[in-house]
Amino acid sequence: MAMIMKQAQIFNHKYRIVWPLFFIFSFSFSFAADLSNEANHYPTKPIRLILPFPAGGGTDNLARIMAPKLHKLLGQPVIIDNRPGASGNIATEAVAKANPDGYTVLMGYNSALTFNPLIFQSLSFDIQKDLKPVSLLATAKYFLVVNSSVPAKSVKELIALAKEKPGELNYSSAGNGGTLHLAAELFKFRSGTEITHIPYKGGGPATLGVLTGEVQMTFGSVTSVMPHIKTGKIRAIAATSLTRSSVLPDVPTLNESGLSGFNVTSWYGLLVPKNTPEMIVTKLEKAVHEVMESSEVKESMAKQGLDVTLSTPAEFDEIIKAETIMWRELNKKLKITAN
Structure with missing residues (x-):
């Protein structure tokens, strides 16, 4: 009798251990099956595309060209959600902390993803740990431009003027830590000049600062500076890329104007929360590639000064990591800070 009771106790003890484990494994299997089922039928509701830019800019236009075409391919609306501010950190945080279900997507850009983590000390998210790359979308070239009243007509003359008047020339940027800020600080470092930084809230206001004469120079995108170059209100001194722009082929590069190897461009790409299922990432990647590879989209991008540049998720991930290392070094x- 005692033996029977002892065996019963052992059985009950094992049962108490195994039974909860059974529920855990069953729940895990069910949860995984649900995720797989959702991924198979993705998308079943509107997708929110979060942008770290205000409405109306060149990159906002890129998103608005893509959105209806993605809607047609995926069968669900793609809603543009503009969340500018904090050098892109507001939008990036929103996606980094979103549910990893494929319905919240970030259109990120290089300085926000590779440089902000180096200069903002209290970010509540980690680019590498909290986001998963989907695909690179496009790259953009920039131009060093000056107010038409500035006597310098070449890089050599501008450097000479800045050295003649150290600290007296001002340049505008779209904000601390942005690509245009980095381009200007690299220009100062490479040319040995002292030019004062005046940050504005966006690329449009930064260009306006040059137009009104509040500042003498800036680094601007094709869409922001081209209309004013045509009217003669500002003058293009150089392109920031290694090769000349097809939009302004007569404007030399900084690379060929004495600053060998100077190359600052911008890129844009899509990212999702880190734990988004691979099946969903693949669906987004394929849809985006199909949209961006159309001749209509490429022509529209060219008018915005953007070159369609696509990648796999792994390639995009390597680009982010490599550029982060480059800017860290x-x-x-440069000793740029967020202040």
Whole structure:
């Protein structure tokens, strides 16, 4: 009898251990099956595309060209959600902390993803740990431009003028830590000049600062500076890329104007929360590639000064990591801060 009771106790003890484990494994299997089922039928509701830019800019236009075409391919609306501010951190945080279900997507850009983590000390998210790349979308070239009243008509003359008047020339940017800020600080470092930074809230206001004469120079995108170059209100001195722009082929590059190897461009790409299922990431990647590879979209992008540049998720991930390392090393010399 005692033996029977002892065996019963052992059985009950094992049962108490195994039974909860059974529920855990059953729940895990059910949860995984639900995720797989959702991924198979994705998307079943509107997708929110979060942009770290205000409405009306060149990159906002890129998103609005893509959105209806993605809607047609995926069968669900793509809603543009503009969340500018904090050098892109507001939009990036919103996606980093969103549910990893494929319905919240970030259109990120290089300085926000590779440089902000180096200069903002209290970010509540980690680019590498909280976001998953989907695809690179496009790249953009920039131009060094000056107010038409500035006597310099070449890089050499502008450098000479800045050295003649150290600290007296001002340049505008779209905000601390942005690509245009980085381009200007790299220009100062490479040319050995002292030019004062005046940050504005966006690329449009930064260009306006040059037009009104509040500042003498800036680094601007094709869409922001081209109309004013045509009217003669500002003058293009150089392109920031290694090769000349097809939009302004007569404007030399900084690389060929004495600053060998100077190359600052911008890129844009899509990212999702880190734990988004691979099946969903693949669906987004394929849809985006189909949209961006159409001749209609490429022509529209060219008018915005953007070159369609696509990648796999793994390639995009490597680009982010490599550029982060590059800026980390370079900022040891530039010493740019978020303040």
